[in-house]
Amino acid sequence: MSPFAERLEAIRERIRLTGRDPAEVAIVAVSKGRPAAQCREAWEAGVEALGENRVQEALPKLEGLPEAQWHLVGHLQGNKARLVSGRFALIHSVDSAGLAERLARNDRRQPVLLQVNVSREEAKSGVDPEAAVTLAREVSGLLALRGLMAIGPLAGDPEPAFRRLAGLAEECRQATGLPLPVLSMGMSGDFEAACRAGSTMLRLGRILFEGSVRKGELGSQ
Numbered sequence: 659m660s661p662f663a664e665r666l667e668a669i670r671e672r673i674r675l676t677g678r679d680p681a682e683v684a685i686v687a688v689s690k691g692r693p694a695a696q697c698r699e700a701w702e703a704g705v706e707a708l709g710e711n712r713v714q715e716a717l718p719k720l721e722g723l724p725e726a727q728w729h730l731v732g733h734l735q736g737n738k739a740r741l742v743s744g745r746f747a748l749i750h751s752v753d754s755a756g757l758a759e760r761l762a763r764n765d766r767r768q769p770v771l772l773q774v775n776v777s778r779e780e781a782k783s784g785v786d787p788e789a790a791v792t793l794a795r796e797v798s799g800l801l802a803l804r805g806l807m808a809i810g811p812l813a814g815d816p817e818p819a820f821r822r823l824a825g826l827a828e829e830c831r832q833a834t835g836l837p838l839p840v841l842s843m844g845m846s847g848d849f850e851a852a853c854r855a856g857s858t859m860l861r862l863g864r865i866l867f868e869g870s871v872r873k874g875e876l877g878s879q
């Protein structure tokens with residue numbers, strides 16, 4: 659087993675210890691800043707997808723490993739919508755009707771998640787929780803809406819914010835009549851809390867590629 663595969667196995671065990679079935683929690687290896695060889699190692703170890711947060715960095719990596727599933731997890735500027743059209747299996751970061759329209763113009767049924775700012779931190783992108791249901795209705799008319807995404811709070815217990823996202827997903831299901839199976843929440847420093855709150859998709863970078871998260875670095879990205 660490669661060191662990466664061993665770390666992946668250990669994370670799946672930690673998911674199990676939260677009471678969840680690891681088979682029901684997809685792992686997106688967030689490979690931003692990592693070289694192509696590490697992306698390949700991650701994909702071959704059996705992660706469900708590779709995640710990138712910058713379009714410019716992602717496109718050449720994606721061309722070098724076309725057999726992998728690639729997700730865009732980072733903020734997407736409207737003027738880049740044309741570039742990502744049809745290239746990613748899932749875009750996690752739709753947070754406005756304008757962005758959804760630009761994506762729709764290029765690729766009508768691009769699978770997407772709605773990013774919600776459940777922890778209300780200024781620096782984070784994402785739609786306000788109060789506006790999420792309305793936006794979900796709009797986006798589902800334009801794109802293939804699959805669920806919701808959030809980044810946990812920088813400080814304090816992340817579980818309430820994750821539970822809030824799970825509750826919003828239920829409201830969005832009722833409002834749209836769609837199954838919206840994906841709850842993309844949980845990173846290296848908070849994935850166990852996210853699992854307890856019902857995450858179905860973790861976005862893991864440092865803990866997968868480096869094996870640990872140094873204190874003081876939690877949520878610093």
Ligand SMILES: *Cc1c(COP(=O)(O)O)cnc(C)c1O
Pocket residue numbers: 688690711731732809845846847861862863864865877879
């Ligand atoms: C970098 C990044 C991650 C992974 O962060 P880690 O703390 O290294 O696990 C997850 N989601 C997004 C949007 C990111 O930009």
